[in-house]
Amino acid sequence: MLEDRRLEVLRAIVEDFVLSNEPVGSKALAERHNLGVSPATVRNDMSALEEEGYITQPHTSAGRIPTDKGYRLFVDRLSGVKPLSRAERRAIQSFLEGAVDLDDVVRRSVRLLAQLTRQVAVVQYPSLSSSSVRHIEVVTLGPRRMLMVMITDTGRVEQRIIDSLTPVDDEIAGELRSALNCALAGQRLADAPEVVATLPDQARPELRPCLATMTGAVLESLVERPEERLAMAGTANLTRASVDFADSLRSILEALEEQVVLMKLIGSARETGTVTVRIGRETDVDALRTTAVVATGYGRGPFALGGMGVVGPMRMDYPWTMAAVRAVAKYVGELLGAD
Amino acid sequence: MLEDRRLEVLRAIVEDFVLSNEPVGSKALAERHNLGVSPATVRNDMSALEEEGYITQPHTSAGRIPTDKGYRLFVDRLSGVKPLSRAERRAIQSFLEGAVDLDDVVRRSVRLLAQLTRQVAVVQYPSLSSSSVRHIEVVTLGPRRMLMVMITDTGRVEQRIIDSLTPVDDEIAGELRSALNCALAGQRLADAPEVVATLPDQARPELRPCLATMTGAVLESLVERPEERLAMAGTANLTRASVDFADSLRSILEALEEQVVLMKLIGSARETGTVTVRIGRETDVDALRTTAVVATGYGRGPFALGGMGVVGPMRMDYPWTMAAVRAVAKYVGELLGAD
DNA sequence: CCTGGCACTCGGCCGCAGTGAGTGCCAAGT
DNA sequence: ACTTGGCACTCACTGCGGCCGAGTGCCAGG
Numbered sequence: 001m002l003e004d005r006r007l008e009v010l011r012a013i014v015e016d017f018v019l020s021n022e023p024v025g026s027k028a029l030a031e032r033h034n035l036g037v038s039p040a041t042v043r044n045d046m047s048a049l050e051e052e053g054y055i056t057q058p059h060t061s062a063g064r065i066p067t068d069k070g071y072r073l074f075v076d077r078l079s080g081v082k083p084l085s086r087a088e089r090r091a092i093q094s095f096l097e098g099a100v101d102l103d104d105v106v107r108r109s110v111r112l113l114a115q116l117t118r119q120v121a122v123v124q125y126p127s128l129s130s131s132s133v134r135h136i137e138v139v140t141l142g143p144r145r146m147l148m149v150m151i152t153d154t155g156r157v158e159q160r161i162i163d164s165l166t167p168v169d170d171e172i173a174g175e176l177r178s179a180l181n182c183a184l185a186g187q188r189l190a191d192a193p194e195v196v197a198t199l200p201d202q203a204r205p206e207l208r209p210c211l212a213t214m215t216g217a218v219l220e221s222l223v224e225r226p227e228e229r230l231a232m233a234g235t236a237n238l239t240r241a242s243v244d245f246a247d248s249l250r251s252i253l254e255a256l257e258e259q260v261v262l263m264k265l266i267g268s269a270r271e272t273g274t275v276t277v278r279i280g281r282e283t284d285v286d287a288l289r290t291t292a293v294v295a296t297g298y299g300r301g302p303f304a305l306g307g308m309g310v311v312g313p314m315r316m317d318y319p320w321t322m323a324a325v326r327a328v329a330k331y332v333g334e335l336l337g338a339d
Numbered sequence: 340m341l342e343d344r345r346l347e348v349l350r351a352i353v354e355d356f357v358l359s360n361e362p363v364g365s366k367a368l369a370e371r372h373n374l375g376v377s378p379a380t381v382r383n384d385m386s387a388l389e390e391e392g393y394i395t396q397p398h399t400s401a402g403r404i405p406t407d408k409g410y411r412l413f414v415d416r417l418s419g420v421k422p423l424s425r426a427e428r429r430a431i432q433s434f435l436e437g438a439v440d441l442d443d444v445v446r447r448s449v450r451l452l453a454q455l456t457r458q459v460a461v462v463q464y465p466s467l468s469s470s471s472v473r474h475i476e477v478v479t480l481g482p483r484r485m486l487m488v489m490i491t492d493t494g495r496v497e498q499r500i501i502d503s504l505t506p507v508d509d510e511i512a513g514e515l516r517s518a519l520n521c522a523l524a525g526q527r528l529a530d531a532p533e534v535v536a537t538l539p540d541q542a543r544p545e546l547r548p549c550l551a552t553m554t555g556a557v558l559e560s561l562v563e564r565p566e567e568r569l570a571m572a573g574t575a576n577l578t579r580a581s582v583d584f585a586d587s588l589r590s591i592l593e594a595l596e597e598q599v600v601l602m603k604l605i606g607s608a609r610e611t612g613t614v615t616v617r618i619g620r621e622t623d624v625d626a627l628r629t630t631a632v633v634a635t636g637y638g639r640g641p642f643a644l645g646g647m648g649v650v651g652p653m654r655m656d657y658p659w660t661m662a663a664v665r666a667v668a669k670y671v672g673e674l675l676g677a678d
Numbered sequence: 679c680c681t682g683g684c685a686c687t688c689g690g691c692c693g694c695a696g697t698g699a700g701t702g703c704c705a706a707g708t
Numbered sequence: 709a710c711t712t713g714g715c716a717c718t719c720a721c722t723g724c725g726g727c728c729g730a731g732t733g734c735c736a737g738g
Contacts, residue, residue, distance in 0.1 A: 025700050040712050061700050061718045101498045135476045137490050149490050151476050157488055157496050159440045236592035253575035364731050377681050400687045400731050
């Protein structure tokens with residue numbers, strides 16, 4: 001019970017601080033939340049909480065603010081996930097339903113998420129590793145340049161410009177196309193590499209060098225996908241939590257432009273079915289040490305299609321943000337994966 | 340000559356202010372630039388320039404800063420376009436050459452431009468209206484959902500999710516595919532709409548409703564392209580010119596997330612062959628009244644493929660920025676359009 | 679038309695004291 | 709063993725007054 005009240009105090013501090021963005025003092029706490037004890041008692045609890053590292057004071061004779069550790073505890077033990085209202089769910093659904101293609105789905109999701117949470121939203125494009133090849137198209141762009149387009153049955157489209165060592169014309173392109181399609185159509189992407197490898201040997205000799213570079217490109221686009229694409233929206237929201245990190249804003253924006261960094265943050269949440277929260281230094285990105293990342297995967301089945309999440313100040317409304325992220329992920333997952 | 344010197348003074352003011360970001364006074368001006376006259380004379384000139392609206396003082400007893408009109412005059416009459424060094428040109432070229440597909444070209448361009456100019460860079464994806472259809476692919480995603488992918492000979496790929504009223508299977512998709520391809524392959528996009536319109540009538544009756552929705556989608560993706568895509572990078576650079584518009588930063592970021600706004604800004608420059616500069620209120624966007632936009636089209640021939648440019652504080656190094664924008668546009672144009 | 683001199687303005691930068699929210703500690707109460 | 713009221717103390721923040729100096733406008737003389 002003593003322990004219980006302390007946690008209650010911590011929760012109150014987090015909630016108040018999230019709202020006001022000002023260090024919260026013992027008196028205000030005892031009043032606003034009906035804890036049933038006097039400010040003095042609260043002070044003792046705060047003292048203990050500070051001792052344990054959950055809260056800290058910006059300077060002597062100021063109120064307390066939560067530390068990383070404090071937020072962590074709050075998220076882990078003190079907050080549920082606010083359920084969204086029926087109206088909100090409907091809004092999400094109707095907003096996403098208007099999407100006309102994959103790109104549109106992703107862009108709508110990311111905008112939606114940014115608007116809902118009033119944070120920076122990030123959505124990974126669905127990954128393709130578990131789909132299979134539907135069709136491959138080869139187009140000549142110039143005397144020595146071709147474009148390869150691969151369509152998968154999940155609706156993903158991969159394209160690749162190829163520079164050929166030997167001249168190519170439409171006829172050659174046609175042959176390449178049919179060769180590739182015969183070999184690959186219907187194949188799962190995971191199996192594709194080995195099938196592709198045998199291709200050049202079976203072709204007409206004069207086609208071989210060309211086909212070789214082509215298959216090389218196919219392989220690349222299958223395997224080397226360190227930078228699957230992602231979409232971002234709501235960077236303007238960073239200025240909302242203005243004064244906090246007015247100075248670090250620059251470095252945060254820079255970090256957010258690094259695809260690799262974001263992929264790691266968002267992608268890592270993708271395999272777990274739940275919403276994960278990384279607070280402050282837990283992000284492992286120095287520029288984001290004053291921020292928190294709330295992310296989850298979307299898409300049914302054992303492997304998620306991709307991840308999505310938001311980046312915001314540590315001082316954020318976690319229950320609500322987690323709920324929003326989860327809800328959007330759910331709908332996007334249904335939209336893309338279900339059928 | 341009197342007139343000449345006044346302009347010289349204006350140029351000096353702009354140049355100094357761009358460097359220092361502080362109001363520039365008569366004494367410093369007379370010293371740093373060898374105008375051959377005394378500060379007092381410079382003061383008279385400044386007085387006249389202020390009268391004419393080219394410069395202003397933030398408060399009495401402070402130096403002068405250029406007005407919108409002053410920057411305008413500077414750009415129009417006082418600044419050439421700094422040529423880039425050979426090394427810089429090489430750097431641009433080699434950076435762009437590594438691109439593997441259209442997407443990559445655009446993303447590399449935008450990053451490059453952002454890095455070179457240290458501003459926010461924006462690049463429009465190449466428009467497709469002047470290209471022709473190479474291949475159309477139809478994929479089933481679910482019992483009532485299909486994906487249509489259209490590949491053009493410029494390497495552009497358009498995709499579209501289609502919800503069918505009637506159930507579809509792979510066989511139907513195949514028929515649709517061949518019907519669309521027979522009719523459209525090789526057609527110029529501009530001609531496509533009328534060809535498409537006649538399609539449903541020629542098909543098997545049970546296919547018609549389905550084909551109709553499909554052709555509707557094709558038409559949409561051809562005609563209704565108000566929001567051709569664009570890429571952006573370097574938003575972190577906005578914080579560089581920090582104090583200037585720390586408060587307006589928010590609204591600037593918001594404006595930059597509005598695709599429509601950006602398209603207008605960047606797209607309008609696209610038809611002219613030269614680099615255009617919009618300063619302050621000339622942007623016609625209230626949130627951008629403290630910024631300037633430098634943009635141009637890329638791609639050879641009478642119609643540009645798209646536009647690109649940068650958004651930065653009015654206080655920017657125009658000669659250099661214009662040179663950088665022009666150079667990147669030139670290389671991208673060659674990369675995409677030449678062959 | 680240029681120039682040196684001169685009075686004037688006014689934003690920015692101290693230093694200062696006053697204020698008040700908030701803390702820590704202690705002794706008394708339950 | 710907790711809780712509580714009281715009390716002294718700390719320290720960020722604010723407003724005020726005065727100083728400083730860059731920069732201006734004007735004028736009379738070259």
